[in-house]
Amino acid sequence: MTEVGEMTADAAAENPGVMSSRGALLEVRGLRVWFDTPRGQVRAVDGVNLRVEAGRTLGIVGESGSGKSVLSRAIMKILAPSARVLPGSEILLDGVDLATVSPKRNKHLWGVDLAMVFQDPMTSLTPVLTIGQQLTETLRFHLGLDRRAAKTEAIRLLTQVGIPEPATRFGRYPHHLSGGMRQRVTIALAIACSPKLLIADEPTTALDVTVQQQILDLLGDLQATTDMGMILITHDLGVVAGRTDSIAVMYAGKVVETGPTRQLFSHMRHPYTRALMDAIPRLGDPSHTRLPSIPGRPPTVIDPPAGCSFAPRCPSAQARCLVDTPRLEAADDSPHHSTACFYPLGTPAGDTARETNAAAGVTAAGTRIDSRDVI
Template sequence: MNTPVRRLDAPTDRAESAPPALSVADLRVWFDTPRGAVRAVDGVSLDVEPGRTLGIVGESGSGKSVLSRAVMNILPPNAMVRPGTRIEVEGRDVATLTRGEAKTLWGSRIAMVFQDPMTSLTPVLTIGHQLTETLRRHLPMSKVQALARAEELLGWVGIPEPRKRLGQYPHSLSGGMRQRVVIALALACSPRLLIADEPTTALDVTVQHQILNLLARLQEESGMALILITHDLGVVAGRTDEIAVMYAGRVVEQAPTSVLFGATRHPYTRALLRSIPRISDPSHTRLEAIPGRPPTVIDPPPGCSFAPRCPHAQPRCLEQTPVLTVDPSAGDRHRIACFYPVGTAEGESAFAANAAAGRTAAGHPVDSRSVV
């Protein structure tokens, strides 16, 4: 039963002048701690158009999940959204709303698939109860109507025998099935924007593929905007329109997906790409890891946050913070935050100098076989 579920709002064509599904400008989210201010997200700006998919990629701790929770307005009490931040969902500034006001946007305008399907569902309530509760909270539905809609949703996300599943508890379903239920919950009220935060975590490769295909099909049928958050560039390849790569709370490279994979410029993005296993590699090929550890985001020092791990780093990188700007050599939609980008004369010269010296400006060793 995989027939499309009709949108509950009017299925009118969107005007060409319609606002972005999401527009974020200078988002800064800090956490107040005894050791200082944790700059979890530090100046991120991005737009997502209706019907388009944005991939947000980065290591754990890069600020991806905090960004998504800021958009949903579900940050913890010790989080501070700094003045000057603007988060607009279809033209409405979420950053200025109270939690109660933000709830009016949840479900019909914006929804989220959380990271862990094992803990996203309430274990003591049936699948049907959780779905109908969501539907009746946000929509004027009777219990009978909500049950019919819940059964339809489960069929839409590819769960067999959906009527039977309504009476079951989460523990009786596999991880892949539970993730499908979580997606059904998120899509119950036909949101305009769906945020999927690591939707394939803890799932095997086959189920990962099924879940990603499911999200793509649902997006095509409903026309919603989608943000796909992951640490794996391989997940977003071929499944997104644009990619933003985050490191230490900032976007360090952003471009259309084909452009980013075809002309990677930031050394961090290149390092992420080189860490992905390839079928074409010989058996027992050693995976390439990014040397060093992610930096602290508690009152960070000046300079590029990736400089201590970067084979291109020069003294300037330790003193000045590069700004995300258009790369003229790669097109006006390709932006990078790097003084010595990969694939440019400056970048190659910087790498060659570090390789010859055997170390970067920060004193870390450089393997001459690594990135250029």
């Protein structure tokens, strides 16, 4: 199973919820990515560990600004110049520390070992080159194919990802295709050289619901025929349900809950995870039903204060949560399901804390809990 954590390397050795690194395709240890700004240091990713094995899928879930995309770009080594990866951070791919890889070798790493599908397909596609030119350029550079062999392989890839009339669309420009078709082309580019790890950063956000389903099914089918590891990044828990082996929930640059997918869905322990789940619209609800929401606002990650970052919005928060920062720790009854919360759901302490705050109508930080905000 894919395992994820949010601890330093030393702490991981003490935590039964994190498995050993043996056999991991990708392992990230204590990753911290900060941005220096005039207002202070933005701690976009603040101490994250994760593990992905070959043939397995890890889902990373969280609101916008939680650090998901910065995490993926740190793995790909395509961070903005203003970003700093702090000392002690490790990103290992097949045991090779990517921090030590030279820029020249990166050109051969991308596509062959690591590949990424972005949220907006036009980010990956060059508008002045045809689809065929972009595919064949990749194939010729990485695989050394001649022009004719590259064209044959490119058309096969377009067929594989479900592009109708691939030979015709081989000569078209990106703006000639619909958004769903463009995303299929970016997937063809990503898998052209059979990468070991594919990162899909919200690949369906800009697409309609029907096309979303098709793209997610395509990614699943491609993985089923290879031994490729995959990271699926999204803000929607519904997207990762049934499509991942394990899930990491991120909030304010940290992982607050992680575990095998089925177990996490059946026994959500962190209030934030529960809130994300409850915010998903349900087709069975009557029309005009008010959608549950999380009270308050996401926290700033510029020099954040001590304590749990979710405390001001949490229905279980107590005074301790405003002072101490909870560690990601495994549950007693499940060594692979970990939560960073002093009062997790489903425990006597958590139930008591929620009841106390509900009676008072506020969280420990003074945020008023609206009775309609069911989290």
